[in-house]
Amino acid sequence: MKIxxxxxxxNLEKMWESWLTPLRYREPTLIVSYPGNDNYRRLQQxxxxxxxxxxxxxxxxxxxxxxxDYRQKTWETAEMFLNSVEREARVxxxxxxxxxxxxxxxxxxxxxxxxxxxxxYRRDSYRVMLVCENNYYDPDxxxxxxxxxxxxxxxxxxxxxxxxNVQSFVWYLANKWDLHLTDVLVDEVVAKVGGxxxxxxxxxxxxxxxxxxxxxxxxxxxQVLWQVKxxxxxxTRSDREYLRYxxxxxxxxxxxxxxxxYLTNIGFLTQEDIITxxxxxxxxxxxxxxxxxVVLDGExxxxxxxxxxxxxxxxxxxxxxELLQNKGKIVLRERLMELxxxxxxxxxxxxxxxxxxxxxxxxxxxxxxxRHLVTKRGKGLSWLM
Numbered sequence: 460m461k462i463x464x465x466x467x468x469x470n471l472e473k474m475w476e477s478w479l480t481p482l483r484y485r486e487p488t489l490i491v492s493y494p495g496n497d498n499y500r501r502l503q504q505x506x507x508x509x510x511x512x513x514x515x516x517x518x519x520x521x522x523x524x525x526x527x528d529y530r531q532k533t534w535e536t537a538e539m540f541l542n543s544v545e546r547e548a549r550v551x552x553x554x555x556x557x558x559x560x561x562x563x564x565x566x567x568x569x570x571x572x573x574x575x576x577x578x579x580y581r582r583d584s585y586r587v588m589l590v591c592e593n594n595y596y597d598p599d600x601x602x603x604x605x606x607x608x609x610x611x612x613x614x615x616x617x618x619x620x621x622x623x624n625v626q627s628f629v630w631y632l633a634n635k636w637d638l639h640l641t642d643v644l645v646d647e648v649v650a651k652v653g654g655x656x657x658x659x660x661x662x663x664x665x666x667x668x669x670x671x672x673x674x675x676x677x678x679x680x681x682q683v684l685w686q687v688k689x690x691x692x693x694x695t696r697s698d699r700e701y702l703r704y705x706x707x708x709x710x711x712x713x714x715x716x717x718x719x720x721y722l723t724n725i726g727f728l729t730q731e732d733i734i735t736x737x738x739x740x741x742x743x744x745x746x747x748x749x750x751x752x753v754v755l756d757g758e759x760x761x762x763x764x765x766x767x768x769x770x771x772x773x774x775x776x777x778x779x780x781e782l783l784q785n786k787g788k789i790v791l792r793e794r795l796m797e798l799x800x801x802x803x804x805x806x807x808x809x810x811x812x813x814x815x816x817x818x819x820x821x822x823x824x825x826x827x828x829x830r831h832l833v834t835k836r837g838k839g840l841s842w843l844m
Contacts, residue, residue, distance in 0.1 A: 479515040482555065482586035489561065489589045516553060516586070523552040529560035533567070537575040544579065555586045562591040625649050628656060632663045644671060651678060653736035654726050661686045678738060687742045698722060703843055704833070705732050706743040707787050744787060753827065753842075755783040774799050775818045782832070782842035791839040815840070 482488055506512075512522050525547040534540040548554045556579060558564075564572055580587040622628050626645055633640045648666075651674070652658050665677035677683060691699065697718045705728065722728045726735055734740045759766045760779055771779060777798050781790055796811050815834075822832060833843045 479512060482588065483516045483518075488587070489591065512555075518553045520551065520553040520584075521549075523549045523554050525554055525556045527556065527558050529558060529564045529572075531560075533563075533569075534572065537571040540572055541575050541579070544585075548584070550584075552584065553586060554584055555588060557588045557590065559590045560592075561589040565591075625654055625656075625659065629659060629663060632660060636663070636667045638663065638667045638671070640666075640671060644674070647674065651737055653734075653738065655690060655736050655739075658683065658686055658690070658736065658738065683738070684742075687736075687738055690736075690739065691742060694727075698727075702727065702734065702739075703743060705734055706740055707833075707841060707843055708789075753783065753831070755780055771818070771821055774814055775821060778814065778818055778840075782840060786842050789835045789839050789841045793839075795839065 479488075506524050509522050513519075516522070525544060527543060527547075532543075534543065544554075544556060558576070576587055576589075579585045622631055626649055629640070629645045629648055632638070633645075648659070648662060652662050661683050662674070662677050665680055665682065666673060669676065694702070695718075697715055701715050701718045701722060719728070719732075723730060727739075729735060754761045758768065760768045760771065760776065760783075768776060778795055781795060781798060792811070799811070799814065819832060831843055833841050835841055
């Protein structure tokens with residue numbers, strides 16, 4: 460989420476471009492403005508400068524503005540709100556939703572509308588621009604904004620505090636709570652927690668209550684673990700799938716490109732596909748390996764506690780057992796071929812690929828798809844979950 464609090468008239472042209480740029484990536488842009496001032500008039504002009512808008516958004520679609528005001532119509536349900544947007548939208552256009560009165564929406568704690576907005580800005584044909592009036596905007600409501608999974612873990616929310624980086628945010632919290640930290644400890648907190656402001660708050664809070672020497676204890680605490688789980692649960696299925704691939708160092712570049720772009724833009728990933736929240740990375744490895752309940756128990760292959768060993772051939776069971784014994788790790792192709800055929804010439808690449816394809820078909824019947832059995836190109840296979 461892009462948040463801009465600058466109002467210098469000399470900066471207007473640059474400001475409009477900075478406001479529009481996040482919309483290119485379908486991020487919501489939050490503008491804290493004043494009613495009826497020069498910013499509002501400039502916004503009206505900008506809407507008319509379609510060529511400038513198109514260039515900034517880098518889109519060949521026609522631009523269509525949808526203006527709605529939460530102060531005038533609050534919408535009883537999220538469905539009513541989405542219907543209002545759909546009635547105004549144009550097919551084939553880049554629809555820019557300009558929603559005024561976002562400060563009132565926050566004050567009313569309309570989480571349902573925030574979720575609806577999230578769904579909109581994940582669609583290809585929508586961009587979302589949210590406008591708050593500064594004389595009504597209450598900075599105390601920042602807690603609510605930062606608690607919304609939609610806006611985590613974007614460090615661009617730091618301007619709300621007048622800060623520029625995550626380290627300064629930790630210092631801000633420490634000073635606010637009269638907590639004495641060292642530069643080394645601040646760097647260690649950031650290195651272990653990452654860029655989620657909500658998680659940083661939770662960890663520093665724990666240090667305040669239990670002492671600065673309790674960082675390791677804080678990272679394993681129920682409060683922090685619950686916050687990590689909440690962050691994870693707030694992601695879509697494709698978001699979680701992509702993060703699992705990254706966490707297990709599997710082939711990702713040509714998988715779910717729009718999801719990768721989104722996760723990078725909101726700060727979950729760097730451009731190099733590194734998860735920016737180390738404790739989320741650890742959470743994936745510890746708790747999200749095997750949600751389908753596929754386990755190896757002696758000679759049995761249990762799926763949701765039911766033995767499906769007879770469902771697979773002997774060779775398929777050998778492959779399954781090796782993969783399940785090395786969950787999350789890459790099992791080399793050569794290793795699997797040796798298990799199946801030893802030094803027998805029957806173990807050709809074609810025969811191995813046929814075995815894997817038949818295994819995939821067997822798994823598919825049981826509702827276990829490619830996101831579980833993953834190919835690492837040029838290396839081997841991995842059981843991801």
